[in-house]
Amino acid sequence: MIAQHIVDRFVAILGPKGVITDPDDIAPWVDDWRGRYHGRAAAILSPATTQEVADTVKLAAELGVPLVPQGGNTSMVGGATPPADGSALILSLRRMNRIRALSPHDNLAICEAGVILSVLHEAAENAGRRFPLSLGAKGSATVGGLVSTNAGGTQVLRHGTMRALVEGIEAVLPDGSVFDGLDALKKDNRGYDIKQLLIGAEGTLGVVTAASLRLAPAIAARAVAWVGVQTPADALALLRLCETMLGDSVEGFEVLADETLGFVLGHIPGTRSPIETRTPWHVLIEVDHADLSEPGPSERLESALAAAFEQEIAVDAAIAANEAQAEAFWRIRESLSEAERAQGPALQYDVSVPVAKMPAFMVEAAVAAERAFPGTTASSFGHLGDGNVHFHVRAPKGTGDGPAWIAAQGQAINAFVHDAVVAAGGSISAEHGIGQMKRAELARLASPARLAALRAIKTAFDPQGLFNPGKLVP
């Protein structure tokens, strides 16, 4: 545990308001939200300005104190949990929560790291724009965390991950210097793109203090459809058809197995299947227009679905007749995680493969996993157009003690699934990052060139190894 006299040094520069030491106030921030990783910390450092962050980092470098940058603490991979031995302090960015500027004219918002995603959503909406990235944790997740984990979500197909939405970054590097790259330049070839390096670095190369973010036009009209298809290959053919006929207006394209739909209908009160026919696979499509020109999204989506029926790609389909129905369709998608949890213990994987290989992967990896681990059932759902699915392997029916099953089988199943992903040329982390959860698997599976590059960059930026120790870099 970091000693009190060390903590006092930080109090001296940040003031009492800037250093949280009450164990009750610290408690919510030392474990991850899913309760899988448990840490300890003598204090949470909570600077209020970029200069205070720089002073904090400089002092930490001088004293050799490891820092764990933290936003909303909503990591899926234990990326923001401090070490269990209390050897680090938490560097919280939550007090830096100003939207420094928001220009609808320039479609740009400059947000400090502690701005909560839903706050940004609201501010953009009030200005007649939107920030086109959202996820379940939007009420807690912060801009700094979203940037540092290159967050994804359901709108990546059209708008990209955070990487595509970040136009500039301000960060404090491990030596305490301020990297001032906030100016939103569309073109900038002044050497290595430091901004890109900090996006997705999980706070291991320094700490993001602010970001310039791209806004999108508000949605003027939308159409949401539920489509039943026979196979994931048909789902991909439907996506390509939609892209050809509807262009960039396809905002969402989510795929799930009929079995997964069954879990939702079984566990989530008030849900019902949007279509009559039982098909093996389902697709949720959203088409958005920024203006009210004719033909509108419903008419255009209808034409695309007509073509899909003609080509025998689609079996059945329903277009939401109104906003309430559209919300009901999306509610099914948004309840998948909860329904899967209610269904019983499972191992969940956030993986990606090249889009063209995804249909085969969804079918073959599930069959192979069920064969290799008798009694388990496997399936996947997610963002087909991004080549990103959430692949689940559920414990055999009647498994009472989930944690015991995971303890016994987890490592073998992890290895099995990740090997399949690597064989398909994919990534063992599509959108959740590496954190501490996937570090060993990254070490096992990454090519020597990639591992050497990761380590060399880490050492170059953070020779003392003080930034988010134990995360990401194997």
Place this chain on the structure above:
Amino acid sequence: MIAQHIVDRFVAILGPKGVITDPDDIAPWVDDWRGRYHGRAAAILSPATTQEVADTVKLAAELGVPLVPQGGNTSMVGGATPPADGSALILSLRRMNRIRALSPHDNLAICEAGVILSVLHEAAENAGRRFPLSLGAKGSATVGGLVSTNAGGTQVLRHGTMRALVEGIEAVLPDGSVFDGLDALKKDNRGYDIKQLLIGAEGTLGVVTAASLRLAPAIAARAVAWVGVQTPADALALLRLCETMLGDSVEGFEVLADETLGFVLGHIPGTRSPIETRTPWHVLIEVDHADLSEPGPSERLESALAAAFEQEIAVDAAIAANEAQAEAFWRIRESLSEAERAQGPALQYDVSVPVAKMPAFMVEAAVAAERAFPGTTASSFGHLGDGNVHFHVRAPKGTGDGPAWIAAQGQAINAFVHDAVVAAGGSISAEHGIGQMKRAELARLASPARLAALRAIKTAFDPQGLFNPGKLVP
């Protein structure tokens, strides 16, 4: 000069076909195409496969031989010219010129580094697609060079720079290891994005051997308009209006001063102004559709221009009535460099500032430069929507000896223009890179944090400093 017995070691692994030593064959590749930088090299190493590149790099690392990666040798900043003392060998990628795969279904082409841009254009077109990046040097520029310089062009507004079009990279790192990141993954959060680091690294961190590139749908219909406006601010207002009314279909939006148009009309035979009215500024707009749905691009562009007249943003406009007229409009834009050269000696700057600041920059920087350097005339043209203009300062009328004027005034004018760019929060290299031409200015103007990061990354990847010595990193 590298000794013959060293060159022989490379002949031993690449064969005589893989090592060019005839001075006549080497001559075209040791100077830059504009004749500003002159180098020497005992040999051009020309491996034909990724394995041969890896073997070459390993041997160079072992022998401590510096390598200058080279594609089409079309750098604007001396980025591919070897050192004048002959201390390095050229590593040409031109023999690696296979398109390994091209899938119209997946909108993806996997190209080796030596594939020439126009060859890729043609291959994509034959498959019913297009590669949406083009530039003047397309008949020589190679994929490896385009990736390594994060090339731009006139389609960046819609499709982004190379960075946005590269979905995967294969490269040989300075230790001879192969970074195999060719799989096109839309989402991949396995730590630092090495691919992004190699894009725009100008061959200083290793050598790109292949890239997976995103293709776009072919153009089914296009409309090209020439619009006369009063100010750059009106031009930006027109762009915003077009974006609102035409969405992502705005493919080109180029701005130039009436004076610049005058140079074209004066020097380039067969050109004429597309509009009757003389306005202080001009805009060239292209709107493209991938399908033939109604209303087509001409009708939609017409509505947008009608709104622009109503809002008094536009003064006069002409929509090309046919392909020949569209080509004639574009020919004016494509002749700007030639016309500027014919007009007399000038210093040319490739700079960017935030888009919102560009209208003011275009006017104020020109006025300030003319005041600071009496007799000169300054103006800019280029990609307003990207915040990227090519800013020119022309020698006083009657200056006979251009090189002498540049020798006398160049450094002071460089510093003046770059200071103005930095004051506006911009970049001294928008799309051409740093190479050797802008290295000193980068050292003078970059923040300490940026410089330290550049140097740390360079040392981490290339501790011996063997890759493209003397370029980019100050």
